[in-house]
Amino acid sequence: MxxxxxxxxxxxxxxxxxxxxxxxxxxxxxxxxxxxxxxxxxxxxxxxxxxxxxxxxxxxxxxxxxxxxxxxxxxxxxxxxxxxxxxxxxxxxxxxxxxxxxxxxxxxxxxxxxxxxxxxxxxxxxxxxxxxxxxxxxxxxxxxxxxxxxxxxxxxxxxxxxxxxxxxxxxxxxxxxxxxxxxxxxxxxxxxxxxDEFQMGKDAARAQLGVADGERLVLASMGGGQGALPLWNALIDALAKQDTAFDRVRLVTGPYLEAAAAEVLRECAASLPWLEIVSYEPAMMTWMAAADLFIGAAGANMLSEILAVGCNSVVIPRQVRESEQRIHARLLTDRRLVRMCDLPEVLSGAVASVLAEALREPLAPKAGHLxxxxxxxxxxxxxxxx
Missing domain, CATH: 3.40.50.2000 (Glycogen Phosphorylase B;)
Known part of the structure; x- marks a missing residue:
């Protein structure tokens, strides 16, 4: 065919x-x-x-x-x-x-x-x-x-x-x-x-990626990343306020993030020993399985991968002119499959309490039938x- x-x-x-x-x-x-x-x-x-x-x-x-x-x-x-x-x-x-x-x-x-x-x-x-x-x-x-x-x-x-x-x-x-x-x-x-349901468990994912046993890992990605610098700044500020709750944050900027914004993030990472910046990650689902917390944009594709991995997540509807991500994330939040923090809350600093709760009380969603x-x-x- x-x-x-x-x-x-x-x-x-x-x-x-x-x-x-x-x-x-x-x-x-x-x-x-x-x-x-x-x-x-x-x-x-x-x-x-x-x-x-x-x-x-x-x-x-x-x-x-x-x-x-x-x-x-x-x-x-x-x-x-x-x-x-x-x-x-x-x-x-x-x-x-x-x-x-x-x-x-x-x-x-x-x-x-x-x-x-x-x-x-x-x-x-x-x-x-x-x-x-x-x-x-x-x-x-x-x-x-x-x-x-x-x-x-x-x-x-x-x-x-x-x-x-x-x-x-x-x-x-x-x-x-x-x-x-x-x-x-x-x-x-x-x-x-x-x-499909991701078959690699946390221990196997960490072994494949070289993540140490016991390392408290946070992974963050905003998809392609276009125009995401204000959001990244707010997330880094929120994470810095509770940096005793994790050991490392791996931030995947996305290949569409503007070059000047990427340079700002690299300079920021130079002063924060727990923050590492990568532009693109082809093994994203393996890293999601290895992480203690995943922070991601609430696009349909990313939501599907969260469900497949069954990872503990906070999702952020980051659309300005459309409400699709917010609607979809709310449907999954109501089913206790993800946590959601809306874009205005992230930019205002209110995301810090959501991240703290997610690290303290992780979700373990089961969604294989979906x-x-x-x-x-x-x-x-x-x-x-x-």
């Missing part, structure tokens, strides 16, 4: 990591899948299977600011010409590649409607189209406007054969929170969170009962 996967770009690693998990589920299944990616992402591509080809769209950057997204091309192109070029490239690729299955992540029309020409021009060619969603999309008003208004829902109805949702219905169902029309509800399949979505993908694409 010839599979194409689109994810638009992203300010972080979330969409890339989500797509990579699906791709690995296909590539590692023992079945014959030829997989190509179509994306503007420019970080984290090492997460993809080695046999997966990637058609790289020219990338854009944007920022989650109160004042707006400030989208611009990394090649210094204005947004209009950039997305016209991306649309032409997508249309040419899909017309010639002619995938048996086309997976479109998150945006039914692509970023700035860049998939519209391709989806219109290749309809009826025999390939199957699947819209993949992370589960919680936005607040109800925005999600209904972007996905389930009459025009938006009819577009999905006309251009997609199925909707795969990468969460478990015991946690979140689109139909319960959004105005999903009846003609789309039968197309929804809940895969479960994409990851997992395994990527492993189910081969059967789903083959039309089997997964």
């Amino acid at each position: 010839r599979v194409a996967m689109y994810w638009h770009n992203g300010r972080s690693l979330g969409h890339t990591a989500e797509s990579a998990k699906v791709a690995h589920g296909l590539a590692d299944s023992g079945r014959e899948f030829n997989i190509s990616g179509l994306t503007g992402a420019y970080r984290g591509l090492d997460l993809l299977p080695s046999a997966m080809d990637v058609v790289k769209l020219p990338a854009f950057t944007n920022y989650d600011n109160v004042s707006g997204w400030a989208t611009r091309g990394r090649t210094a192109m204005e947004a209009g010409p950039l997305f016209r070029m991306r649309a032409e490239m997508a249309e040419v690729f899909l017309r010639h590649y002619a995938p048996d299955t086309f997976l479109v992540n998150h945006l039914p029309k692509g970023a700035e409607d860049e998939l519209v020409p391709a989806l219109n021009n290749t309809r009826g060619t025999g390939g199957r189209r699947i819209l993949t969603l992370r589960g919680v999309l936005f607040d109800a008003e925005k999600a209904d406007r972007e996905y389930f208004s009459e025009d938006s829902a009819r577009w999905i109805d006309q251009h997609f054969d199925a909707i795969h949702v990468h969460t478990h219905p015991d946690v979140f169902r689109l139909e319960d929170h959004y105005a999903v029309p009846g003609y789309l509800q039968d197309r929804i399949r809940y895969t479960g969170y994409l990851v 997992l395994g979505g990527a492993r189910r993908y081969p059967a789903l694409l083959a039309g089997e009962d997964a």
Whole structure:
């Protein structure tokens, strides 16, 4: 089966990591899948299977600011010409590649409607189209406007054969929170969170990483890390007030953190013997298993990895213009699977008490029944009962 996967770009690693998990589920299944990616992402591509080809769209950057997204091309192109070029490239690729299955992540029309020409021009060619969603999309008003208004829902109805949702219905169902029309509800399949339960325990993870027995380790990551310096400063201040409760903090800045901000953190670490800074960690789940406490952004991908590892965590919804992370984190907090500290509380210093409680009374979440979505993908694409 010839599979194409689109994810638009992203300010972080979330969409890339989500797509990579699906791709690995296909590539590692023992079945014959030829997989190509179509994306503007420019970080984290090492997460993809080695046999997966990637058609790289020219990338854009944007920022989650109160004042707006400030989208611009990394090649210094204005947004209009950039997305016209991306649309032409997508249309040419899909017309010639002619995938048996086309997976479109998150945006039914692509970023700035860049998939519209391709989806219109290749309809009826025999390939199957699947819209993949992370589960919680936005607040109800925005999600209904972007996905389930009459025009938006009819577009999905006309251009997609199925909707795969990468969460478990015991946690979140689109139909319960959004105005999903009846003609789309039968197309929804809940895969479960994409990851499988992580099989390495704390002792084995520490032995593999060289973490000493008894060392009290805190791990922190904000995903891709774009614009995270104020958050890191607040967390470091909060941790410094209780530095007798741990021995080491390993802070993973993320590959999208701005260079000047990364330099500020390196200078900070030089004066704090317990703080170490790394920009990227490919073995993140192993470090999560080894840590006594994990502090992470509340993106859908990171939440799924927390559930897979079953680690003691404090999660921070760090979105400014959207509420998806806050909604999702609250659902898991209510189930005692994570602790949540909202962004305003972190920036005001209130996170210190949450971290102290997490170190004093660690959570040990069990969520295996919510997992395994990527492993189910081969059967789903083959039309089997997964």
